[in-house]
Every structure is written in structure tokens, then in C-alpha cells.
Amino acid sequence: MTETLSPALDERFRAAAAAEGLLDVAYDLLPDTPIGSLLLGVTDHGVCRITFDPEPERELEELARLFGPRVLRSSRPLDRVRLELDEYFAGRRRHFEVEPDVRLLPAYNRRVLAELAQVEYGHTTTYGTLAAQSGNPRAARAVGTVMHHNPVPIVLPCHRVVGANGKLTGYAGGLGRKEQLLRLEGAIL
Amino acid sequence: MAVAVPPFETFYEAHQAEVFGFLRRRLGHERAEDAFQETFLRALRAYPRLEHGEHLRAWVLTIASRIVLDLARRSRAQGAMPELAAEDGRPAFEELAPLTDGLPPKERAAVVLRYGYGLGYDEIGDALGSTEAAARQAASAGVRRLRKEQQ
Numbered sequence: 001m002t003e004t005l006s007p008a009l010d011e012r013f014r015a016a017a018a019a020e021g022l023l024d025v026a027y028d029l030l031p032d033t034p035i036g037s038l039l040l041g042v043t044d045h046g047v048c049r050i051t052f053d054p055e056p057e058r059e060l061e062e063l064a065r066l067f068g069p070r071v072l073r074s075s076r077p078l079d080r081v082r083l084e085l086d087e088y089f090a091g092r093r094r095h096f097e098v099e100p101d102v103r104l105l106p107a108y109n110r111r112v113l114a115e116l117a118q119v120e121y122g123h124t125t126t127y128g129t130l131a132a133q134s135g136n137p138r139a140a141r142a143v144g145t146v147m148h149h150n151p152v153p154i155v156l157p158c159h160r161v162v163g164a165n166g167k168l169t170g171y172a173g174g175l176g177r178k179e180q181l182l183r184l185e186g187a188i189l
Numbered sequence: 190m191a192v193a194v195p196p197f198e199t200f201y202e203a204h205q206a207e208v209f210g211f212l213r214r215r216l217g218h219e220r221a222e223d224a225f226q227e228t229f230l231r232a233l234r235a236y237p238r239l240e241h242g243e244h245l246r247a248w249v250l251t252i253a254s255r256i257v258l259d260l261a262r263r264s265r266a267q268g269a270m271p272e273l274a275a276e277d278g279r280p281a282f283e284e285l286a287p288l289t290d291g292l293p294p295k296e297r298a299a300v301v302l303r304y305g306y307g308l309g310y311d312e313i314g315d316a317l318g319s320t321e322a323a324a325r326q327a328a329s330a331g332v333r334r335l336r337k338e339q340q
Contacts, residue, residue, distance in 0.1 A: 005209045005225075013226045022233045023197075060196040070236055071196040 014074040024068030026077035029054065034089050034184075035177045040078050043067055046099030047081050050152045052173035066104055085154065091184065094121035100152045111135070112146040119160045122185040126164050140164075148172050160187065191241035200236075201229060204249050211250060211306075215257045224260065228253045247308050251316030254298045258317065261294040288335060296331030303328045 018026050025048060027041040039059055041049030048067065051059055063071045080098055087093035100117075102110050115133045119125050127140040127147075134143065147158040153173060159181040163169040171178035182188045194200075208228055212221035231252050239248075289297045295317055302308045302316060303324075313324035 005205055009209075009222050009225060010205070012222075013229055016226055016230060017233055020230065022230065057199075060198055064194075064196040068237060069194045069196055069239075070233060072198050072201065072233075 011075070014072060015076050017072055018074040018077045022070060023072050023074065023077070024070040025049070025063045026072060026074040027059070027063065028073055028075050028078045028082070029056070030082065030085070033085065035173070035180055038085075040081055040085075041071075042077050042081060043101050045103060046101035047152050047155055048101040050154055052153070052177065081155070088154070089184070094185075096155045098155060100156050102151065102156075105151070108134075108142070109146045109149070112143055113150065113156050116147075116150075116156055116158060116161065119157055121157075122187050124160045124162050124182070124187055127161055127169075128164055130161060144170065154181070157181075160185075192243050194236070194239045194242040195245075197233060197236055200232075200242075200245055200249075204246055205229070207246070208249055208253050211253055212257065215301075216260065220260070224253070224256050227256055231256070244312065247306075247312040248315075250302065250306055250308065251312055254302060254316040255318060258294050258298060289331065291338065292331050292334060296327045296334065299324050299327035300331040300335070 017023055021044070025041045025043055027039060027049070030038045030040060035052070037053060039049065039051040039054035039056065040047065041059075041063055049059070049063060060071050084093055084096050084098055088096070100113070102113055105113070112130060112134045115130055119130075127143045128137065131137055131139040131143045136142075143161075147161055148170070150156055150158045150172070153159065159171060159178045168175050168178050168182075179188065205225075209221060209225050212224045212228070215221070216224055228249065232249055235252075239245075289300050292300065298317060299313055302313045303310070308316070310324045310328070311321045313328070314321040317324055317327065
């Protein structure tokens with residue numbers, strides 16, 4: 001049996017669900033950014049997820065497990081972060097105003113990410129420096145792990161963290177993307 | 190182990206078409222649109238309280254039926270005749286629906302949910318806001334009434 005539900009009705013429900021504050025997470029896909037397709041998720045507390053090359057099914061399960069089962073694609077709650085990302089990719093934004101939602105992360109991760117948030121557009125830092133700023137200069141490897149599990153890359157700029165020798169080292173979204181972002185910011189040539 | 194409650198998106202995508210079809214046949218296209226939104230908003234409000242992910246299809250159809258009943262009650266209260274939809278292209282089980290147009294709302298809901306959608310009497314009881322026994326009784330009263338009309 002195929003019933004046709006008009007796209008307008010579908011969108012109306014999705015917008016109403018968000019407007020009534022009934023969602024644990026609203027998400028949407030950005031299929032065509034300069035660094036490929038992204039999945040964005042927001043909660044009432046801010047941007048909780050940016051994923052490269054998302055596999056939606058797995059992402060939804062993960063978001064539901066972390067934030068609650070009311071995970072729904074709904075475009076409007078994402079307007080703000082979508083706009084800021086567009087501006088960023090166009091080279092017209094150097095600083096994000098949307099808040100990252102990192103409430104659920106362990107305290108250490110939050111501390112490291114708070115330091116990371118201070119690294120400015122077009123600059124880089126090292127894992128060791130970030131480790132020292134977060135309280136333990138010997139924890140460079142742990143900082144690397146925190147970067148790898150950063151739930152909101154780009155907004156929390158883990159691409160600006162490089163190895164002590166200046167090598168790009170690693171990136172959850174792939175080194176190509178890290179390089180692309182740093183080039184966009186003029187941090188490398 | 191109980192089936193986990195799926196993310197709402199998965200649930201919504203799986204059942205939206207059937208729920209809309211159900212409502213459209215009961216209410217006509219226009220009223221079905223509002224009822225559709227109300228059905229899934231109610232489901233969304235109740236969703237965090239679900240303890241497992243079983244019988245979600247029956248669950249959402251019961252919510253939809255309850256909304257149809259509420260609308261019928263409201264329009265009776267306002268002295269209006271309930272508007273009944275007549276649409277073509279029904280699937281086989283919906284051949285039942287036009288036959289049931291003349292039944293009282295509760296009996297009609299019970300008959301359609303039982304014989305059209307294959308729900309259990311416990312689920313239908315939920316839908317009607319009453320008991321399993323009352324649902325069984327409403328369905329059999331509906332069937333008796335239909336038989337009488339056929340003669």
C-alpha cells in the first residue's frame with residue numbers, strides 16, 4: 001500500500017515538533033559543503049553533533065542513545081548553525097556564535113575542548129600545548145583522543161591542533177579535510 | 190530481550206504513510222492533514238515513556254483512531270454530521286471501510302482496526318480508551334449490525 005503524504009505536510013509536522021519543544025535532537029543533512037556531506041544535530045543546549053560522511057542510521061541510534069529517543073530530522077532548528085557554517089566556508093566568518101553542547105562529555109574532555117575553543121581562526125596549536133593548558137603537559141596523547149572524539153568539529157576547531165613537528169598528524173574527518181580547513185583559514189599555504 | 194525503542198525518525202518514517210492513509214480514508218484529505226500532525230505530536234509526547242519498541246505500528250494506529258473518535262465526538266457535540274470520506278483506490282482490506290460507514294464510531298473503529306488492520310482486542314481497547322472486553326464487544330456488535338444491514 002502506498003499512500004502519498006505531501007512533502008508540505010511532512011515538513012509541517014517536522015517544524016511543529018521542533019516548535020513545540022518536543023525533540024531531544026533535531027538534525028539535518030548538509031549534502032554539499034566544500035568538505036563533503038555533513039550531518040548536523042542540535043539540542044536545546046546547542047550544537048551537539050557534526051559528522052563527516054554520515055551514515056544516518058548509525059548516527060540516529062547514537063544520538064538517541066546519548067540524548068533521548070526523540071531524534072527527528074527538522075530543518076528549522078538548524079538554521080543558525082547552517083548559516084554560520086555557510087559563512088565560514090565562504091571565508092566570511094572567523095568565529096562561531098552557536099554554542100556547542102558538550103554537557104554529556106567527561107569533565108576532562110570538556111576542559112580540553114574549552115581550551116581548544118580559545119585557539120583562534122587561522123592559528124594552530126599543538127597537542128602538547130593544549131595538554132599543558134588543560135593541566136597536564138604529559139597528556140598529549142590523551143588530548144589527541146579527545147580531539148578524535150570531538151562531537152562538534154569545525155565549531156570546536158580541532159583541525160587547528162597539529163603535531164609538535166608541525167605535521168598535521170590526524171583528523172577524524174581525514175587529513176585531507178584538516179588541510180582544506182587550515183588552508184581556508186590561511187593557516188597553511 | 191525487549192526490542193529497543195527506535196529513534197523517533199525511524200518510527201515516523203516507518204509508519205507515516207499508513208497512518209496518513211488510515212486517517213485520509215476516515216476523515217477525507219483535508220481533515221486528515223490536521224489529524225496526521227496531531228497523531229504524531231501525541232506520539233512524540235508519549236514517546237519517552239515507552240518501555241520497549243514492540244507493537245509500535247498498533248500503538249500509533251490506536252492514537253490515530255482515538256483522534257478520529259475525538260473528532261467524531263466533537264462534531265456530534267456541535268450537532269454537525271460527521272463527514273465521511275469517500276475515496277477510491279482502497280487496498281483490499283479497506284473494502285471493509287465503506288461497509289462500515291453507517292456504524293456508530295466506536296463499533297466502526299473496532300471493526301476496522303480488527304478486520305482491516307489486524308490489531309488485537311487489547312490494542313483496540315487502548316485505542317478506544319476502554320477495555321479489551323469492551324473492544325471485543327464493540328467489534329462483534331458492529332459485525333452483527335453489518336450482517337443485519339446486508340440482509
